[in-house]
Amino acid sequence: MLGPIDFVAIAIVALIFIPLERLLPLHREQKLLRSHWLNDAAFMFLNILPITLGVVFFSFLFAGVAQRWMPAGFLAAVRGQPIWLQAAEVVLVADIGFYLMHRTFHAVPFLWRFHAVHHSIEELDWLAAYRVHPLDQILTKSASVLPVILLGFSDGAVMLYVLLYKWQSLAIHSNSRIALGPLKWIFASPQFHHWHHANEPQAYDKNFAGQLALLDWIGRTLYMPAHMPAKYGTDAPMPQRFDLQMIHPFRRQKAPSVQQSNVAA
Numbered sequence: 001m002l003g004p005i006d007f008v009a010i011a012i013v014a015l016i017f018i019p020l021e022r023l024l025p026l027h028r029e030q031k032l033l034r035s036h037w038l039n040d041a042a043f044m045f046l047n048i049l050p051i052t053l054g055v056v057f058f059s060f061l062f063a064g065v066a067q068r069w070m071p072a073g074f075l076a077a078v079r080g081q082p083i084w085l086q087a088a089e090v091v092l093v094a095d096i097g098f099y100l101m102h103r104t105f106h107a108v109p110f111l112w113r114f115h116a117v118h119h120s121i122e123e124l125d126w127l128a129a130y131r132v133h134p135l136d137q138i139l140t141k142s143a144s145v146l147p148v149i150l151l152g153f154s155d156g157a158v159m160l161y162v163l164l165y166k167w168q169s170l171a172i173h174s175n176s177r178i179a180l181g182p183l184k185w186i187f188a189s190p191q192f193h194h195w196h197h198a199n200e201p202q203a204y205d206k207n208f209a210g211q212l213a214l215l216d217w218i219g220r221t222l223y224m225p226a227h228m229p230a231k232y233g234t235d236a237p238m239p240q241r242f243d244l245q246m247i248h249p250f251r252r253q254k255a256p257s258v259q260q261s262n263v264a265a
Contacts, residue, residue, distance in 0.1 A: 010044065017126035017174055024177045026190065026228060027123075034123040035240075042242040044130035047137070054138035055145060062146045075152035086157035087164075093151065094144040094161055095211045099219065101143035102208040105136060113249035120245070122233040124197055129173040133249060144210075168211055184224065186214050191224060198229030 018032065078086070105115040114136040121128045144165075148158060171178060172193035180189045188211050196207040206223035209215040216222035238248060 013126065013170060017170060017176075020178075021125060021175045026175050026177050026194070030123055030125070030175055034125065036122075037127055039240055039242050039245075040121075040127045040131045043132065044127065046242070047130065047132070047134050050134040051137045051141070054134065055141045058138075058142040059145055059149055062149045065150065070150065070152060078152045079154045083154065083156050083160070086153050087160040090148050090153050090157050090161040091164065091211055093147050094165070095209055095215060097143040097145075097147050098140060098210045099208045099215045101140045102210070103205075103219070103221070105140070106205050106208070111136075116234060116236065116238065117245045117248060119197060119234050120238040120240070121197060122231075123175075124173050124194060124232055125175040126170045126173055129169050131245075133246065135249075165211060184213065185217065187211065188213050191228065194229055194232075195223055195225075197232045199231045199233050199235065200229055203229065 022032070081089075102115075105111045114133040117133040118131055118136065121131055145158070148161070168188060172188050172190050174190055176190055178190050180187055184191060188207075188209055192207050192209075192213050195203045203223050206221050207213070207216050208219070208221055213222065213224070239245060
């Protein structure tokens with residue numbers, strides 16, 4: 001169930017990104033109320049509770065492991081660092097976990113069934129960031145947050161990371177021409193992430209990082225030409241309705257998606 005804070009947060013996001021996409025549109029022809037926007041709005045409202053509960057469960061589990069097995073001196077040293085330095089380290093550690101789990105979801109056919117829900121998006125905007133199967137999001141977010149908890153970073157540093165990740169996730173999906181200049185090779189941007197969603201063969205299984213494009217350069221999965229993709233989504237058909245997409249991973253798959261390839265090979 002959504003609380004007042006959730007509704008306020010969603011309202012703030014909409015008030016920022018809707019004007020931004022109107023002022024600096026990437027695809028000018030894309031409508032404000034583009035195809036299947038109601039489907040993604042359903043994901044935005046209905047996914048909050050299951051994803052939060054799943055991540056909180058694993059977080060408490062790992063917090064107990066950290067307290068029991070990690071040396072107290074090490075945890076104290078980590079927490080004793082300046083908050084800005086901890087926040088930078090958290091972004092790096094968390095995004096490494098995100099990169100590895102995200103890449104795994106593309107490499108393992110069974111996991112791809114869940115992640116394909118997110119890749120079924122054919123018109124990207126800030127709202128598209130919310131279309132993700134909860135099991136996909138729980139595992140991916142847990143892979144990001146659990147190493148951070150295990151290493152004992154302070155709550156303040158973790159909260160800074162959570163806020164930065166949230167806003168960056170919305171920005172990189174947005175239908176906007178936000179440009180980072182030379183920093184685009186270090187930090188994830190719309191140009192970087194739109195190619196991850198591109199339904200073009202040369203872009204398949206590329207750009208896995210959530211925040212640090214540098215990780216894809218290290219992992220040899222970076223693809224970011226000067227032009228932008230013209231087509232998004234997958235070739236495998238998927239119903240564009242919330243309830244059907246929730247059960248889609250559990251149904252017999254008639255044909256693999258064109259984006260499903262063994263990147264780990």
